[in-house]
Amino acid sequence: MTIAVTAASGQLGRQIVQALQEIAGGEPIVGLARTPQNARGLGIDIKPGDYGQPDQLKAALAGVDTVLVVSGMGAPDGRIELHRNVIGAARSVGVRKIVYTSIQGPEKGAGFSAVVQSNRQTEEDVRASGLDWAIGRNGIYIEPDVEYLENYEARGEIANCAGDGKCGYTTRAELAHAYARLITGAEHNGKTYNLHNEPITQAQLAAYLNQAFGTTLGYRSISVDDYRADRVNELGPFLGAIIAGIYEGIRMGAFDNPSDYQSAAGRPHQSWHDYFEALRSPSA
Numbered sequence: 001m002t003i004a005v006t007a008a009s010g011q012l013g014r015q016i017v018q019a020l021q022e023i024a025g026g027e028p029i030v031g032l033a034r035t036p037q038n039a040r041g042l043g044i045d046i047k048p049g050d051y052g053q054p055d056q057l058k059a060a061l062a063g064v065d066t067v068l069v070v071s072g073m074g075a076p077d078g079r080i081e082l083h084r085n086v087i088g089a090a091r092s093v094g095v096r097k098i099v100y101t102s103i104q105g106p107e108k109g110a111g112f113s114a115v116v117q118s119n120r121q122t123e124e125d126v127r128a129s130g131l132d133w134a135i136g137r138n139g140i141y142i143e144p145d146v147e148y149l150e151n152y153e154a155r156g157e158i159a160n161c162a163g164d165g166k167c168g169y170t171t172r173a174e175l176a177h178a179y180a181r182l183i184t185g186a187e188h189n190g191k192t193y194n195l196h197n198e199p200i201t202q203a204q205l206a207a208y209l210n211q212a213f214g215t216t217l218g219y220r221s222i223s224v225d226d227y228r229a230d231r232v233n234e235l236g237p238f239l240g241a242i243i244a245g246i247y248e249g250i251r252m253g254a255f256d257n258p259s260d261y262q263s264a265a266g267r268p269h270q271s272w273h274d275y276f277e278a279l280r281s282p283s284a
Ligand SMILES: NC(=O)c1ccc[n+]([C@@H]2O[C@H](COP(=O)([O-])OP(=O)(O)OC[C@H]3O[C@@H](n4cnc5c(N)ncnc54)[C@H](OP(=O)(O)O)[C@@H]3O)[C@@H](O)[C@H]2O)c1
Pocket: 007, 008, 009, 010, 011, 012, 013, 033, 034, 035, 038, 049, 050, 051, 052, 070, 071, 072, 073, 074, 082, 103, 138, 139, 140, 141, 172
């Protein structure tokens, strides 16, 4: 069974390839990448795989049995067509199964909803493809909060519009393990899984960061409008509105969902205690 992973040059795609190398029992793995040189060092064949290039996708997917499609990064409307290019290429060259990395979140009423809707449309396209399929709805990555620690420290706090809302965060490594199972296990065909760990509040997130890094961060809730202005100022209008929309979604409870992680991954998600203990700095 030949397995293909798209966006193998990205952080999630790379970790899915590595998880497959651990659990797929030596099955051949092909990586697709828009920028192949960014996918070096994985020890697998890397083929050009730009979602905007249908002919490239068909050539790369020839002979593949199962393809894992990582959701794209562009404007929401554009993503739908780009994902359709991958689904169409897979169908046309005889791929038998598609696994898609979707997202949880507010389907309407928040600045993140257009992104969620585009993912829901691709889910529908995958289900209607006529191929076997499995879909994961990812929680929010927790790693960016760890990477943002210096900024939080400079501000002395975490301030955003999530309020008391709980967020089902996850890690790329845990997602990668779950996706390797969805790819290789026929029992997951036709299923859609929420993939995240126990939901936590921003105050709990601050406490975990403090535990790991010896910081003294607190959490302060601010309005959606104020947070959007803050993010747009730092990240620009497109990304700023999306990031603020994610926290708006947390406030609405749209990331506080039951998790199917264990059913998908065959084991529990790493606990937040263990995740942050592994990051603990010597001075903490
Ligand atoms: N759950 C979350 O919290 C969260 C947060 C951010 C994003 N996401 C979603 O999760 C996906 C994967 O996350 P990540 O951490 O792996 O992101 P990442 O490290 O930024 O990687 C994004 C990947 O998408 C590829 N890509 C972008 N446009 C493409 C196109 N037109 N054709 C083919 N490949 C394309 C990039 O290729 P290049 O190497 O050519 O740039 C790169 O490999 C993202 O794309 C986004 O949809 C989820």
